[in-house]
Amino acid sequence: MSKQIYAEGTTRDLLHKFAKTLEPGQKFSPKDAVRWFAENYPRINPSTVAIHVRRMVVNDPHLAGRKCINRNVKWNLFFKVDNNRFRLWNEAIDGPPQYPDQSTPQSTDSIDAEDEDEETTTPNEAAEEFAREQDLRDYLAKNLETLEPGLRLHEDGIEHPVAGGFIDILALDKQGNPVVIELKVSRGHQRAIGQLAYYLAWVKENRANGKPVRGMIVASEVTEKVRLAASQLPNTTLFEYSITFSIHPVKG
Numbered sequence: 001m002s003k004q005i006y007a008e009g010t011t012r013d014l015l016h017k018f019a020k021t022l023e024p025g026q027k028f029s030p031k032d033a034v035r036w037f038a039e040n041y042p043r044i045n046p047s048t049v050a051i052h053v054r055r056m057v058v059n060d061p062h063l064a065g066r067k068c069i070n071r072n073v074k075w076n077l078f079f080k081v082d083n084n085r086f087r088l089w090n091e092a093i094d095g096p097p098q099y100p101d102q103s104t105p106q107s108t109d110s111i112d113a114e115d116e117d118e119e120t121t122t123p124n125e126a127a128e129e130f131a132r133e134q135d136l137r138d139y140l141a142k143n144l145e146t147l148e149p150g151l152r153l154h155e156d157g158i159e160h161p162v163a164g165g166f167i168d169i170l171a172l173d174k175q176g177n178p179v180v181i182e183l184k185v186s187r188g189h190q191r192a193i194g195q196l197a198y199y200l201a202w203v204k205e206n207r208a209n210g211k212p213v214r215g216m217i218v219a220s221e222v223t224e225k226v227r228l229a230a231s232q233l234p235n236t237t238l239f240e241y242s243i244t245f246s247i248h249p250v251k252g
Helices: 011-019 030-040 046-055 123-142 189-206 224-230
Strands: 078-082 085-088 152-162 165-172 178-184 214-219 236-240
Touching: 011 030, 011 046, 030 046, 046 165, 123 152, 123 165, 123 178, 152 189, 165 189, 178 189, 189 214, 189 224, 214 224, 224 236
Parallel strands: 178 214, 214 236
Antiparallel strands: 078 085, 152 165, 165 178
């Protein structure tokens, strides 16, 4: 049975309410949906919202994480405009939903094992955390050489879709070998190890074409537990980041 936090419905159901606030053709990003949830349903984790937005896209059949859930027509809501912008799906203009095997959708009574809400204990901090992780991702995507000389973004390298999730950044090194970059801005870094291990295996099987795959974790703090766990992942590098700023007087 799906975990549900609010009586009005699960994250998927609430995204249908969010969709009613959009005008036809209006473009939005996952950040916009996260802000709406923070104002209206703050107990739902921002990352859960962002993942559900992408699961509800009708024109990305290669996103294997939607292979099962997309057969329930309630998941068909958004149209992907580009890597990080979406709008409402209009079947008359956009055509029917695309599926990996072009199967016929199931009825709306199908069980959705992946439609689960993930609750956050501090809604305001969680929304800020999500925004900070997005800012870190956007900065690194434009400045990958700060991590390694010659590192460049994969053609679909920002939030690269995989079965059941998204790689924060998928990059290529000087030799063209894939590099999976996982970002963490707050607590729970141990979870990043499990995510990275899965993403490395997925990229090796689906994107590497026989090339070696490496991993990187960029975090605000790398704990001893993370160091120990990462030591069991071959070809994985850990980074800590810090943010500084300065103020200078301006002459009149």
